[in-house]
Amino acid sequence: MINMLQSSYPMLLQGLGQTLFYFIITLLTSSLLGVLVTYLYGFRRMRPLISFYISIVRGTPLLLQLIFIFFGLPYFGITLDRMTAALIGFTFNYTGYIAEILRGGIQSVPQDQKDVAFVLGFSKSYTFYRILLPLSVRNSFPSLSNEVLVLLKDTALIYALGLSELIKVSRTLANLYVSATPFIIVGLIYFTLSIIIEKVLKKIEKNMRKVTI
Amino acid sequence: MINMLQSSYPMLLQGLGQTLFYFIITLLTSSLLGVLVTYLYGFRRMRPLISFYISIVRGTPLLLQLIFIFFGLPYFGITLDRMTAALIGFTFNYTGYIAEILRGGIQSVPQDQKDVAFVLGFSKSYTFYRILLPLSVRNSFPSLSNEVLVLLKDTALIYALGLSELIKVSRTLANLYVSATPFIIVGLIYFTLSIIIEKVLKKIEKNMRKVTI
């Protein structure tokens, strides 16, 4: 195993870099857009459209979404390069899931908080940004954490677009060395990454919880 | 496409059956166990253990978990057949995610509800079952729905254990017909299934929401 690590660490490092790249960019874009979609859900007229979008996102496998964007869109005259297609696909997907979680969080904000914001004359956007969103994030933090950690591992799906990341590297190595050890190595890398991310998330959660409800 | 459907529907039907089998069983087992784990989280002494379990579940890809259970456990003297290994793997994984979502839901139950239950002299289990769980499920329903719909598609991972379901069938057909159409067909099947599941979930959610907070 040590031996294998020594000779294959450049590949692993590169895979790790790719994994982190898609993870971080998607996390940023889909958090921002997720918040935006949740905000727009507050407008009655936008709801059918958003519900439709969420149905598509949740109704089809992310893998097929990626494949459609990459291999299907060219038939409609839109040919994207691998990286762009992957980022668009992930953002499209995760935005939907995050928006749905935040919507749930907002629903469980007690009515009195919403009433007070209304009576104080806050605009929809100010109420959302200052009252609903912070309370919603607090309410749904464990679910959001789940999503973040799933995203880390979902980045593996970029293999379908010919991109290379940790899991793909492990498969290649497994094939090369005719051994399952690379899977164990990559499993440990994921685990370490996740533990770090989890620690950070727990810290954020705890800070938010200091202010008890 | 119609043609393809006609000649390959027995295979599709069988794939669909497999997908639904793993979906339904996992949904049942992991909901029940998820509730149990959430309940146990209420005991201070259980927390480190549960946190560790959640870290493992969220820290490693489900695919690797399945591979470990099927190929790794035999080294420890535990050899499972494919179906059992798949069901154990999915249940192990989804129980963790569901428990974490429910834990979040319970955290956002207002303190006064917990205080009243305490003063009325309810036992821990009664408080959990009659007060915390119902309110938590209500709070976190959209996140739970996300999880259910992701599970439907995650069942595709059983291919790693040599089992066959919708996505695998679509690959087989794609190779057979040298065409991407089977992916579209399977995408539509997933979409239809998801829409049905979503409708059911929305109905449940609405019924719960009738009782506004």
Added chain:
Amino acid sequence: MFKAENISKSYGDLKVLENMNFQVEKNEVLAIVGPSGVGKSTLLKCIVQLEKQDEGHFYLNETKVDEKNRIRIGLVFQSSSLFQHLNVMDNLLIAVKYHKLYEEKEAVKKAESYLREFGLSDKKSAYPSELSGGQKQRIAIIRALLLNPLVLCFDEPTSSLDGENKTLLIDIIRKIKKEQAVIVVSHDEDLIERVADKKVILG
């Protein structure tokens, strides 16, 4: 019957209760009064063990109040907290059923009779979010009464009640005190005057 001995409690640096002592017997109503923020609700929370006092002990019939016998002490919270997901009747019965105090039928009958007394018969199947402030308060009071505790504590029980309902509550307190010790926290001087047998002044 019920005794507080040397009770002290702080929140961080803020000393809320300091070395409190009092006693209340069956057939007595003890009023606890004092300015807002002095620690009255905190004291009640300590009595039912919802908060742990830093020092001192409570005694119920000569035994220390602990996890086991605390359930014989009832408390009506200052902000009447009903279970959001249960309707009025379920809110009233959930605890009675759990403790199997009396048969289901009898429990329903008792609950209905109290509801009638307080003019709430038409709210049986309403949810808390559909009730007025005073209605919620009355339901919370009924829930506590149904449990027949040895000591019953009220925190501002008349804050949202009109004159008629207040008189009704006073009558009820006078009736139950024959069997139970009652502790009332209130700023309502009229209420205190009409029910209290003795007083503890905080602050």
Added chain:
Amino acid sequence: MFKAENISKSYGDLKVLENMNFQVEKNEVLAIVGPSGVGKSTLLKCIVQLEKQDEGHFYLNETKVDEKNRIRIGLVFQSSSLFQHLNVMDNLLIAVKYHKLYEEKEAVKKAESYLREFGLSDKKSAYPSELSGGQKQRIAIIRALLLNPLVLCFDEPTSSLDGENKTLLIDIIRKIKKEQAVIVVSHDEDLIERVADKKVILG
């Protein structure tokens, strides 16, 4: 200044308000009284447009109350609802800042002076969950006062207040009514007697 014309409101089959009419001017305090559950809070919610009346209209300075001018009407809720995630100072300032009523510095000064008056200077950075019932109520009152509305409605403002704080509130109401119309809902007869210039009796 403020007028209610033919206001009716039902919840399903339950007729809560029926054809109500009243008027209140600057320099007047209108008391709305009536038994618990009669519709007082519902009326206030309609006034601030939190609930929509089924019939009738409210007028503020001869203009119908709508989305635009409703923000000139203030309301202190029956259960004082502070924002859970903000501390006392932020709860007080969030609306003032949003509406840019005065400069930040002046706002802080005003807030601090009210806090001092109500004996709450040490609670500036406390969160709502760390406050007593009466403390929350006073903060909610201050928040409404800081907004300087044309009409200010209070729903049971003294339900958790002790005598001293009540007197303080009465003094403040007497002071602000010079510039504002005030509507008070309360079961507290003493309060009504001391501040009300006119009365509407419901039920």
Added chain:
Amino acid sequence: NEDTFEALMEKGEIVVGLDDTFVPMGFRNQQGELVGFDVDLAKEIFDRIGITPKFQPIDWSLKESELNSGNIDLIFNGYTITDARKEKVNFSDPYMDNTQIIITMASSDIMSKEDLTGKVVSVQKESSAYDAVSGEEGVVENLKNGELITFDSNLDLFMDLEAGRSDAIVLDEVFARYVLLSKNIEEYRILEDNFGQEEYGIGFRKSDTTLLEKVNETLEEIRSDGTFDEIKKVYIND
């Protein structure tokens, strides 16, 4: 680790591991039945040995794990003989040749291996094409960005080639010919150059030497009596 031949014969059943999406070696027909060159060949071999083959689809990436954990008894599915694999499994005598061919669109200006410099070349992941291309010195470094693109399946290669993102693809001749049957062959060009020949063999556990011998004997029989070519005719058109 022992020789399992006796035990297998006693049970009367042998588990053949294959990737059931690998056309034309092992795949499912419209009825969902397993067919293919390797499937028929396996049936013939074990028929003659007197043991029933049971076909178990597996995830191709995990084939050696499946074999060594005893879930399957052999790997039989266009399994290319390589030195690395030889360290982990025993191979039967090679039973078929395969070439790694290079395909471009007909309009492409790529005519030979040298023209691949600076171009985008794709192969299937974990395939012998991958091994062949990356094993040849001075090829991958000269591709665009110095990388060889890998896809999940060979079909993806064609899609990416048609979308214009890949300039050339390298894959099994056996499979490519099957695919081109259903496409307009005029639109594509198969280069003269290739990435070498390889041989398919059947993979066994190191310990299963008796089984290996038996299979090799039977394979030789099948070849010499012409049955081999009959089976081949059904699936592979040269």
